[in-house]
Amino acid sequence: MKTRHTLIAASLAAAAPVFAQPPALEELVVTAEFRSTPLLDQSASTSVVTGEDISQRAGQHLEDILNLAPNVNYASGASRARFFQIRGIGERSQFQEPLNPSIGLVIDGIDFSGLGNAGTLFDVDQVEVLRGPQGTLHGANALAGLINIRSAAPADEPSMRVEAMAADYGTWSAGIVGTGPLISDTLLYRLAVNTYQSDGFVENDFLDTDDTNNRDETSIRGKLRWLMSDDNTVDLTAMYIDIDNGYDTFSLDNTRQTLSDEPGRDAQESTALGLDWRSELGFAQLQTLASYATSETEYSYDEDWSFVGIAPGWEYSSFDQYLRDRDSYSLELRLVSDESNRLFNDSSDWVAGVYYLADREDLERNYTYLAGPFSSTYDTDTLAVFGQLDSDLSDALTLIAGLRYEERDTDYSDSNDVASDPGKGLWGGRLTLEYTLGDQQMIYGGVSRGYRTHGVNANILASMDATDDPDELEQLRSLQEYDEEFLLNYELGFKGGFADGTVLVRAALFYMDREDQQVKGSLVLPREDGSTQFIDHIANAAEGNNYGLELETNWQALDSLSLYANIGLLETEFEDYINADGEDLSGREQAHAPGYQFAVGGRFDFGSGFYGRLDVEGKDDFYFSDRHDVQAPSYELLHARLGWANDHWSLALWGRNLTDEDYYVRGFGSFGNDPRKEYVTEPYYQYGEPRMVGVSASYSFQ
Template sequence: MNNYLRLLPVAVACTVSAATAAELEEILVTAEFRPTSLLQQPTSTSVVTQEDIRQRAAQHLEDILNLAPNVNFAGGTSRARFFQIRGIGERSQYQEPLNASIGLIVDGVDFSGLGTAGTLFDVEQVEVLRGPQGTLHGANALAGLINVRTAAPENEPALAVEGTLGNYNTWSTGIVGTGPLVKDSLLYRVAVQEYRSDGYIENDYLSRDDTNRRDETSVRGKLRWLTSDSATLDITAFYLDADNGFDAFSLDNTRHTLSDQPGHDRQESTALALDWQQSLNAFDLEATLTLAASDTEYSYDEDWSFVGIAPGWEYSSFDQYLRDRDSSSAQLRLLSNDSSRLLGGRSDWVAGVYYLGDREDLHRRYTYLDGDFYSRYDTDTYAAFGQMDTRLAENLSLLTGLRVERRNTDYSDSNAVASDPGKTLWGGRVTLEYTVSDGHMLYGGLSRGYRANGVNAGILASMEAFEDPAIITQLERVQTFDEESLLNYEVGYKGLLLDGSMSLRLAAFYMDRRDQQVKGSLVIQREDNSTTFLDHVSNAAEGTNYGLELEMDWRATESLSLYTHLGLLETEFKDYVNASGTDLSGREQAHAPGYQYAAGARYDLGGGFYARLDLEGKDDFYFSDRHDLQAPAFDLLHLRLGYASGNWSVALWGRNLTDEDYFVRGFGSFGNDPRKEYVTEPYLQYGEPRTFGVYGRYSF
């Protein structure tokens, strides 16, 4: 796409007079200990609102994350399950347990590593906090946190229905109801959605076009009990059933597959969250309790082909991972109020304790195993944390925070591997905030995040399966891995310009990673020419990630709104030799594009009609740290034409209108095509092609 198109919204903005501009609405970030104005929060954060979600016809987090600078996601699944912030984050999970680097919280429930749960129906806003959240959330947020907050119950009765029809046999229907069960005291909200799509793959061997389908049901119920003028109890119940197919890779690198045993990417989750908030004389109290159960299936046709494709060369293999995770969490926070601030009323404080327990059972069925594989991975996390916000002078404030976390793990499996590593970890932050004038703020600070240590159980279980000394040496290098720490240095500016019509947010950061955890895979060829992969985590000595993030939102006139979001990123390994003996020192890290941008404009045409144009793109990036295959740079164009009047809203929408080919996952270190005698070649998973449809919503 022509590079000048990327700058179109900015160019248009420069020609619009600010004299007719309207002020922007205030946005609150709810992931912090206290709800905080986005422009007063001294860290780099993106907020995607409900309006943005609807305008982009977004069904899942993967449809909106390109709006956030320096945020990426990985394919290899039916939905983006793994996320990267500033070049840090997981890209896949197979047999090994996962310690997430990016936290995913949905209405207070921790779904880190289970990104399929990130559906967006009736979501109020999505908050992306970049940088380590060592004080706020701990080990699951080494590089950042994605907080999804759904809409709250309302005191006035309301009912809305909506639906979408699109190409690839895509449709959805949803209903939302809210109102009082007891006026001004007990409020409810219920949201139900069904989403279906055949997906974008055709299986030529089976003559089917739905082997990579999406079949998703979400149900959410909320109660808000206003027990008194000073106390509130919120109860959220959530159910997700994602019965998606997984048939994404083609031997010919097209959208046409040849699999005879297409896989699945399923997730069924139920969750319950209770949040009690009470204002007392001495302080405010907040207590939360969450329970969640997720049953997942991830399976695929490993040979991507059928019996008979190349007699004498072919193999046939199917791999299935059935993973059940039960989790519970409890948190108690005490927050200062007007009567309990410290240092003469100049210091607000928060203190609290936290517990998270995960119980994860894996059942793996695999063609090349003598018997089914079973493992159990239990994790108990205990934490104590505190934060103080102190006004040092009229325009100068100091924010300090500390979190100490004890993480105990217990792993055992059917290969007689057992391990129970435990570790005490800590994180924190120190930030100075300077208010230049009303609506303008500068900040600078240091934050520390951490990620737990562990063992590579698959490596330990394979030690006796090989006799080749070279292979044994490779395995011995990666039996265990150490914890990782991350220091993030950041300075930034946030402010309102042009009489409050433009919001500008700018951040520069430098991240110093110590004992950096790196996902790798040893590629070992079997006697029948097929390939086995032994996934593992190892430590690079050091790594650096640094860059810039810019977000501009401008209500240029009553009719025209524009935005430009830009992320620049440089990453590098230092002193890192991978398990294959390759020195990667100086190379860029995986899933860390050098630039990302999103820009757009919405224009109200009058009479209820409007048009919205969005452009987004990324630089090329490495898919993995163990091979050199890269995703090419790409640019995408989205358009929406709509009409809204009274209770009605209808729109025509299109995404990737130029039908550009881009890729979300790639392999480059093995061959899988028996027709070519398994010559090593790249294999790529395509992103979403051109999609379009019609949307309608009616509110009663």
């Protein structure tokens, strides 16, 4: 009997780990705020995509991971998804006009807003998506939100990692990362180099080649951390991004087989430097943030999507090229309080600062239908002051009040003798109440105000002689300028951990009220040869509103099993808006605003280093544009990964879009471009990534 009891006890002891409480989930920290803040303590709707998530999805670019974030969408019309929308707000394209982004893009503290090709992900520690206006934090370029990419920091122990990947469509990548001390306890470094190559997912039947929509992307990032003294730390970042991609994606037959005889390019070459110097002054921490970035871009395409001879008597042949050079300089000085210098009887943390940003952008457009190159210069100077006060009203209740005021001056001129130099004072802010319910649980409610600057439709001004029709001329005159847009965001949220931190929940209800909403549109004017001229412009709708829900959950169900579910619900509509065609769109949904989005999945560890991961994501249908009624159908995508890892090696077989679902990342519907059909108006679509299967491997030296 004693032996039997001993065996039973031994068996229960051996089985105990199976039923033991699984470990708590890792605490994530949001670095985009004035202070680095634990995600569960941040009173805003934010998604954090970790470096592990990026690796598990074989992510190379932002477009590979953004579907993990609720109510975040993107538009392509290029080799990559270069334009982003949060809660239904954001740009979808850029041609001749200067761009004032609604979604900020910051990489290691350097502003790349409007330059989405820079969103490569090699050696990135995490991607933070802040939803809602960031009027206090970032200003005019973050009307609807901010995407913050933070690469890995230098380590104090030496290590090196090499990575390689191979996949369908001639796709491969290779990278190397080295980090460690250059001077022990004083100077640390990190260097990451990556190259990515792919033939792309399009075959050009006319040129008999499969690489006109190729991807050729190289990124180099170097970091130094100087531990100058106990009171001073300096971080230096240098990066070089070289994107030399082809652009040949739209087919007259709506397939992955194109007929272009002059394929385009989607290229970006950027060099950037960033400084983050943090100094303890005794009464506060002084943060000095400075950056310089220069970017040369080319966006070009075969406008007719075909070849000479496809339909004699009907065809036209046209090529359009946009060459942009942009230099950006920024300087920000912040004073950030610490525990020793809180205000109002030691109850309030505070931040105060000033910010300056200078953007210098030159454009050259070469277009078949222009007598000569078009050129323009767009200079912007922004000077801002800001502050934030976090006040403890009681042990459980905190009031956050933030305010930002900026003077924004622009100077535009071009080769059509169009000139404009508008200046404006703009302000944004936030007022939020946080209430702590208990350990790791809080609710919050607040209102925030964002803004987007006004501007001039230079393309409209330059096209006044494009028609003699009195009605068309009057329409052109009415669209010469557009006003700034303001956005009020009302938000109620909950964040909390349950079951000893093995379940994390983040939820937010929001209502966004848009005033003088800026809407992208285009006029279509017929040419004598039967083709059409498109004149892009921005106009103001009277009002609009966007409201919905975001829910993100993580569950460490077992020591070997982790699950997640992210859901976004969104309703949008115009109010009192008549578009350029005279169509009343009041009550219609806004473009690129799917009614629902979801991403669910999990990872299971089989033991001995083997694991599997499964992800399913989907979106509701949505309008491609405010100009026409063509929609992207709803879709669901399945991704999977099987891998093995130990302290040094990592090997994996992975697949994205395993069911080979056809889905679209850009679409047009207001014109016809097929001379074989006498240019009848019909929809055209750009396909998203098809089924992609690959293998990845890495080795770490320590």
